[in-house]
Amino acid sequence: MTRHIYLDNNATTALHPEALEAMLPFFSEQFGNPSSIHWAGRRVKSAVEEAREQVASLIGCEASEVVFTSCATESNNMAIKGVAAARHARGNHIVTTTVEHPAVLTPCLYLEHQGFQVTTLDVDEQGMLDLNALEAAITDATILVSAMYANNETGTIFPVREIGELAAGKGICFHCDAVQAVGKIPLHWKESNIHLLSLSGHKLQGPKGIGALIIRKGTKVFPLLHGGSQERNRRAGTENVAGIVGLGKACEIAERSMTTESLRIQALRDRLEQGIIATIPGVRLNGHPLKRLPNTVNLSFLDVKSDSLLFNLDLAGIAASSGSACSSGAIKSSHVLRAMGVGSGAPVANIRFSLGSGNSEQDVADVLKVLPGIVQRLRDTSAVT
Ligand SMILES: Cc1ncc(COP(=O)(O)O)c(C=O)c1O
Known part of the structure; x- marks a missing residue:
């Protein structure tokens, strides 16, 4: 399962x-x-x-x-x-x-x-x-x-x-x-x-x-x-x-757990972010690199479509998002990223990973195991069609 x-x-x-x-x-x-x-x-x-x-x-x-x-x-x-x-x-x-x-x-x-x-x-x-x-x-x-x-x-x-x-x-x-x-x-x-x-x-x-x-x-x-x-x-x-x-x-x-939990979650987030950037070419960070919530990373994957990437992540059991939760379930282009000048032109998947108390090192390791293959496969398929 x-x-x-x-x-x-x-x-x-x-x-x-x-x-x-x-x-x-x-x-x-x-x-x-x-x-x-x-x-x-x-x-x-x-x-x-x-x-x-x-x-x-x-x-x-x-x-x-x-x-x-x-x-x-x-x-x-x-x-x-x-x-x-x-x-x-x-x-x-x-x-x-x-x-x-x-x-x-x-x-x-x-x-x-x-x-x-x-x-x-x-x-x-x-x-x-x-x-x-x-x-x-x-x-x-x-x-x-x-x-x-x-x-x-x-x-x-x-x-x-x-x-x-x-x-x-x-x-x-x-x-x-x-x-x-x-x-x-x-x-x-x-x-x-x-x-x-x-x-x-x-x-x-x-x-x-x-x-x-x-x-x-x-x-x-x-x-x-x-x-x-x-x-x-x-x-x-x-x-x-x-x-x-x-x-x-x-x-x-x-109030009682924020200090320690935020540090733990930030370490997981950083490992995820650095692991993705180190193993997948054509990935860019969106947002401020430092003045940022400890749990959030938003990345642009060049030459991949958001809906294809999110769908394939979902098939692998990974819930992420392309921005804010949309009540219709549709993937809309993000007004936030547009305001920052991100994502117009070439196909690009803008994906937000937001971590929380339920996440573990195993979660990060598992995402890093499957994500490079998914992105590669999507890029290969879109190059063929
Ligand atoms: C920044 C921000 N403001 C407001 C809201 C709306 O919150 P609620 O779901 O409690 O109405 C959200 C929920 O996504 C949010 O992220």
């Missing part, structure tokens, strides 16, 4: 067994509504508040700054639309970047249709943001800068501290989509000048369907959902208690 090797942890991660165990009672005997004042509600409410503390502890923020949402897409929408609504009397200009996730770019596009002006900044060939370009883009009407912490496709880490300083110096709100950074690298929230930070449970071994928006004290954000007074009037709707508990546990696990 084919051994399965999962190298797509930026798309999603396996739920940590400890998170699952923590969640289980909230699908059965712990069924209360956290807003109820009787015993059933109180027990559940205290679990929600414990999870809030666990999230806050990983981020380094106050528990009162954590707002639970259904996913990072909701967090991003709430941050961007909520700030636009709260601050539009001060201005109507938003700055973002070309390499953001669609969960940032699409709300910005929506606001553009509503009359806001959006400047989308280019990145360089390593996917890095130019701070001078950011400064030049800011006008008196700028109310929000939305820039990600680390890119989901290349792992490139933006100069978040400098972006925050620039925005803070001009009284502009800074939203940071930190979905791929949380649990992988330390965030330095206190010194960061980030006003709003988005995170997602399923990217750090928590469950799917739960996220959070960290809202710095004093930051005005209009709610996206109107209804009950949950989450201190910031996000209406009965809480996803099991999801919240699972996210809290995942944050606790990340």
Whole structure:
């Protein structure tokens, strides 16, 4: 039977067994509504508040700054639309970047249709943001800068501290989509000048369907959902208690194991990357070689098609991706790599390998054993046809 090797942890991660165990009672005997004042509600409410503390502890923020949402897409929408609504009397200009996730770019596009002006900044060939370009883009009407912490496709880490300083110096709100950074690298929230930070449970071994928006004290954000007074009037709707508990546990696990796990995973990633580059000609690294998440490597394989390579990797039991997970299952060309000037012209397969806690040295060795042969075979076949 084919051994399965999962190298797509930026798309999603396996739920940590400890998170699952923590969640289980909230699908059965712990069924209360956290807003109820009787015993059933109180027990559940205290679990929600414990999870809030666990999230806050990983981020380094106050528990009162954590707002639970259904996913990072909701967090991003709430941050961007909520700030636009709260601050539009001060201005109507938003700055973002070309390499953001669609969960940032699409709300910005929506606001553009509503009359806001959006400047989308280019990145360089390593996917890095130019701070001078950011400064030049800011006008008196700028109310929000939305820039990600680390890119989901290349792992490139933006100069978040400098972006925050620039925005803070001009009284502009800074939203940071930190979905791929949380649990992988330390965030330095206190010194960061980030006003709003988005995170997602399923990217750090928590469950799917739960996220959070960290809202710095004093930051005005209009709610996206109107209804009950949950989450201190910031996000209406009965809480996803099991999801919240699972996210809290995942944050606790990340906090205690991040330093050692990141080093272990980075060593595996480096071995994989160096092994591929040493054994397969015509391979190029996409993204910043150093300012990069420890688990991510994005490579261009020249003279190979992405779908053929991914299909053959899948046949060999290896799950990788050609960029962000696409809901249709189709392989689309990546807007991130296009923004970096990668991949137009000759056939080229841009493949992201994103490692995680489930990966071992054996996984890397097995990929290095089969990948050169697959690439060679695909190149030979395309040369014949
Ligand atoms: C950078 C980034 N932002 C936002 C999201 C959306 O997260 P969610 O699946 O929780 O909506 C993702 C998921 O791929 C992501 O990688």
